[in-house]
Amino acid sequence: MSNPSLHVESLLKAHTDGDPRAFPRLLDGVKNDLWGYLVNQVQMRQDAEDLYQEISLKAYKNLKRLRDPTKFRSWLFSIAVNSVRSFFRRKPMLSLETLGGEEAGSAREITQDKRDMVRDLELEEELYRLRHCIQDLPEREREILLLEVMAELPQKEIADRLGLNLNTVKTIIRRSKIKLARMMVEAGYEC
Amino acid sequence: MNAKLDLDHLERLLETMTPAEIRAQFGKALRTDPRLEEVLCRFEGMDGSLRALKSAERPPEFRAPQYSSVRAWLPWTLPLAAALLLVIFAGSRLLPLPEKAASVRVAPDREPEPQDRVDSITLTEELDRMELARSDDEKRPASAFADSEPPAPPSDQAEIEKKTVPKERARPRETLGDLAGGATGDDIDSLESTEPEESALVEAALRPPPKSKERRSQNQPRQNILPQDPEVDRATAGNETDAIKQEGFRAASPAAPLKDKASDRDAAASSTREPSPLVEKELVVEEDRQERADSPRKSSPVSVAEEAAGQPARGVRLAGAKAQPDVRRVERAPLHPKTWLDAFREAWDAGDTAMVRMLFATDVSISWPLFGPSTLDRATLDRRWRKLMEAPRPPIHFELVSSGAAGAVVRWQVLSQSSVAGNTNPGGLVRLGFDGQGRCNLAAVPR
Numbered sequence: 289m290s291n292p293s294l295h296v297e298s299l300l301k302a303h304t305d306g307d308p309r310a311f312p313r314l315l316d317g318v319k320n321d322l323w324g325y326l327v328n329q330v331q332m333r334q335d336a337e338d339l340y341q342e343i344s345l346k347a348y349k350n351l352k353r354l355r356d357p358t359k360f361r362s363w364l365f366s367i368a369v370n371s372v373r374s375f376f377r378r379k380p381m382l383s384l385e386t387l388g389g390e391e392a393g394s395a396r397e398i399t400q401d402k403r404d405m406v407r408d409l410e411l412e413e414e415l416y417r418l419r420h421c422i423q424d425l426p427e428r429e430r431e432i433l434l435l436e437v438m439a440e441l442p443q444k445e446i447a448d449r450l451g452l453n454l455n456t457v458k459t460i461i462r463r464s465k466i467k468l469a470r471m472m473v474e475a476g477y478e479c
Numbered sequence: 480m481n482a483k484l485d486l487d488h489l490e491r492l493l494e495t496m497t498p499a500e501i502r503a504q505f506g507k508a509l510r511t512d513p514r515l516e517e518v519l520c521r522f523e524g525m526d527g528s529l530r531a532l533k534s535a536e537r538p539p540e541f542r543a544p545q546y547s548s549v550r551a552w553l554p555w556t557l558p559l560a561a562a563l564l565l566v567i568f569a570g571s572r573l574l575p576l577p578e579k580a581a582s583v584r585v586a587p588d589r590e591p592e593p594q595d596r597v598d599s600i601t602l603t604e605e606l607d608r609m610e611l612a613r614s615d616d617e618k619r620p621a622s623a624f625a626d627s628e629p630p631a632p633p634s635d636q637a638e639i640e641k642k643t644v645p646k647e648r649a650r651p652r653e654t655l656g657d658l659a660g661g662a663t664g665d666d667i668d669s670l671e672s673t674e675p676e677e678s679a680l681v682e683a684a685l686r687p688p689p690k691s692k693e694r695r696s697q698n699q700p701r702q703n704i705l706p707q708d709p710e711v712d713r714a715t716a717g718n719e720t721d722a723i724k725q726e727g728f729r730a731a732s733p734a735a736p737l738k739d740k741a742s743d744r745d746a747a748a749s750s751t752r753e754p755s756p757l758v759e760k761e762l763v764v765e766e767d768r769q770e771r772a773d774s775p776r777k778s779s780p781v782s783v784a785e786e787a788a789g790q791p792a793r794g795v796r797l798a799g800a801k802a803q804p805d806v807r808r809v810e811r812a813p814l815h816p817k818t819w820l821d822a823f824r825e826a827w828d829a830g831d832t833a834m835v836r837m838l839f840a841t842d843v844s845i846s847w848p849l850f851g852p853s854t855l856d857r858a859t860l861d862r863r864w865r866k867l868m869e870a871p872r873p874p875i876h877f878e879l880v881s882s883g884a885a886g887a888v889v890r891w892q893v894l895s896q897s898s899v900a901g902n903t904n905p906g907g908l909v910r911l912g913f914d915g916q917g918r919c920n921l922a923a924v925p926r
Contacts, residue, residue, distance in 0.1 A: 311541075321533065323538030323539075324533040340541075414528070437532075437533060462494060463494060465522060465526075466493045469493075470518050
């Protein structure tokens with residue numbers, strides 16, 4: 289099995305040498321996680337797409353500055369964290385209203401089988417509720433939780449990136465999950 | 480242990496205990512409220528739910544920028560443009576100076592021809608010498624000019640100009656003093672001390688500037704040297720007694736607003752004089768500065784309050800139209816209870832969740848029958864509001880009963896026989912409290 293960091297290193301070198309295919313391939317390994325991070329941070333899909341392009345472009349232009357290929361993921365998510373923070377400074381979170389298809393991440397394949405369709409709809413409803421609960425979390429808790437869940441960054445690295453104590457990060461993540469559990473239950477009882 | 484358990488207590492327990500430990504210790508208490516066990520189940524499955532959330536998303540395609548040969552010089556575009564702007568800006572300030580400096584003259588009454596300018600400078604020099612000579616021997620013929628030293632050769636012209644520059648720089652004080660009807664410079668006295676025996680030519684050249692409209696209309700060349708004066712005065716800590724000059728020179732520094740106002744001011748300029756662009760600009764800048772000093776008083780109390788509170792520009796949407804989810808309108812938060820009520824009613828009518836979130840503080844406590852019997856926090860209010868918006872909503876009437884520093888008492892009435900939150904034809908009094916940003920942080924039935 290090839291060493292992922294060697295793979296990243298070779299792609300970095302190819303990108304530096306001007307290979308236009310190198311960066312998209314680099315992005316393949318993290319794009320799902322990055323997208324998941326963004327759609328759960330912002331409310332509108334269009335905003336998530338804009339941020340995705342913005343972050344990808346920043347990474348594309350500044351990739352030559354990355355010295356350690358093993359840090360590509362955390363470096364990319366550092367850009368994402370800063371971009372999202374700038375986004376919220378420009379556009380404070382307002383409404384949780386959604387329209388069908390316009391909400392970030394609402395598109396989902398529904399299988400033809402009816403049982404699967406029902407199950408998919410239930411799961412979609414569950415995920416829809418979970419996403420709203422995540423967006424109800426305070427900004428800092430949401431950011432740290434999504435860095436662990438979506439970016440899959442180690443808690444130590446999250447702490448280092450954000451300048452926090454490791455125990456603080458652990459506590460924040462656990463507390464966020466507890467809050468989400470309670471919010472999901474309370475939202476369910478009101479239905 | 481079978482102590483009483485509620486959701487808040489369960490949250491605290493989960494921070495330090497696993498769900499299994501909680502079940503072991505609080506088994507019986509968990510059965511008193513089915514939500515407690517469900518919270519434990521949700522917490523246990525949260526990691527899986529979050530992973531499912533992650534895998535459900537499909538990212539868009541990355542669009543790499545399309546570069547061309549233009550890219551090679553693009554990084555230079557911005558610095559070049561900035562340098563060009565600087566040059567243009569500096570040039571617009573500097574370019575007139577040589578002309579105005581060239582038009583420096585002693586005689587105030589007319590714009591001199593180039594040869595006249597040389598002659599006038601020469602005359603001044605000659606007069607000075609004549610003054611000195613007269614004071615020595617007091618024998619100066621009337622046609623002293625004819626017998627005086629020959630005019631300075633052109634090669635000395637620069638020196639002559641240098642010598643006369645201090646006098647010329649002093650002249651604007653006289654000019655501004657005349658505009659103000661006030662003080663005059665020392666050089667006026669020196670010029671006016673010409674003896675009657677001087678030739679008519681010298682007298683005409685040295686005639687003191689008339690203090691009239693005629694003088695003002697002819698001041699353009701003199702005023703052309705005004706731009707030098709701010710630097711000179713600032714450098715030499717010059718005359719501060721002249722009010723207009725003081726204001727004009729101080730206002731001369733911010734150059735950017737000048738260009739926008741100058742054209743407007745030109746149209747309104749007095750016809751009795753032809754003020755130089757720079758004097759006009761100085762006055763305009765002074766007015767602009769005054770306007771800026773006044774502007775905080777004219778701004779809305781909301782913006783002042785928000786800025787004073789150090790908060791970013793956030794607020795509520797006061798538009799009456801139905802909420803558009805993809806529009807993020809940020810307007811000023813209302814301060815007065817009346818405007819808050821208007822905004823709340825609009826949010827109710829429009830089903831605007833965004834408005835509701837902005838009307839209520841994050842630490843709000845709501846015990847308002849409109850939303851049900853229980854006390855709500857902001858998060859619960861938001862969920863309850865969304866549920867209410869799914870059903871047809873009757874209009875609500877608000878009447879401000881009283882308002883003060885402690886908040887406001889409002890009489891509310893649903894204008895319909897339909898039920899809201901389980902109440903038929905609900906209404907009553909509610910006491911609203913507001914934080915410094917005009918958000919409601921308390922809603923309770925007054926005792």
